[in-house]
Amino acid sequence: MRTVIRTLFICCFLLALVGVLAPAVVAQTTAPEEKHPYIDPARIFEFERQEITLQPFAASGLILDIGGGGEGIIGQLMGRQVVAIDLLRQELEDAPAGPLIKIVMDARELKFLDATFPDVTIFFTMMYINGADHPKVLAEAYRVLAPGGRLRLWDVVFGPRPATGQDIGLVPLLIHLPGRDVNTGYGNRWPAEPHDEAYYARIAEAAGFRVVARRTEHTWCFIEMVKP
Numbered sequence: 741m742r743t744v745i746r747t748l749f750i751c752c753f754l755l756a757l758v759g760v761l762a763p764a765v766v767a768q769t770t771a772p773e774e775k776h777p778y779i780d781p782a783r784i785f786e787f788e789r790q791e792i793t794l795q796p797f798a799a800s801g802l803i804l805d806i807g808g809g810g811e812g813i814i815g816q817l818m819g820r821q822v823v824a825i826d827l828l829r830q831e832l833e834d835a836p837a838g839p840l841i842k843i844v845m846d847a848r849e850l851k852f853l854d855a856t857f858p859d860v861t862i863f864f865t866m867m868y869i870n871g872a873d874h875p876k877v878l879a880e881a882y883r884v885l886a887p888g889g890r891l892r893l894w895d896v897v898f899g900p901r902p903a904t905g906q907d908i909g910l911v912p913l914l915i916h917l918p919g920r921d922v923n924t925g926y927g928n929r930w931p932a933e934p935h936d937e938a939y940y941a942r943i944a945e946a947a948g949f950r951v952v953a954r955r956t957e958h959t960w961c962f963i964e965m966v967k968p
Contacts, residue, residue, distance in 0.1 A: 784927070785906035787959045793916040797892070804857040804884060806847045806877070807865025808839060811924050814861045815839040817917055847877045855886040862893045864926045866940070871931050878947040885967040891949065893963045896926060897956060898935045911959055937961040
């Protein structure tokens, strides 16, 4: 039974992963009519399932949630305080109700004025953004944060690529929210360099943030930072 559940989970993940990887793959390797390139399951390294418990956090005003589509975890957690943005319209349409508003927007070029938000969140989204754009995303988050505002970032820890040569990492997650649980999983191509707590802290400080909390839990990390 566990094998069947695991197989179904991987199949669902592959379908979701195609949505993440397909734009680049389609542009480079397929004809226009080939919308869903095949992904060999042998390429996937599956991490142990992780559990994350989230509680509402103190926020004095609106929260900008970067990558707030899909499961919309921060929108579910903080409700009408959340302004959720995502590059993909479908991700926002599929997200559950909760946020005050959902907007299609590129995190590399936010359309908000400087110092608009007292809080910004990035929940398992940086892993889907090209590493070369990470400094730009954090610089934009810094720009739209008010002085004294906080950025909270959660993401997968990608260390060195497995010796097996697998180039896609999958992290099954059980997320505990007040009153309900969310079973999901996040995965993408393995980055060229390790993306871990120290990596995100380093680029956050380069953007001007002061890191006030950081921790790693198995295969995910959390960093909280403040704009001085």
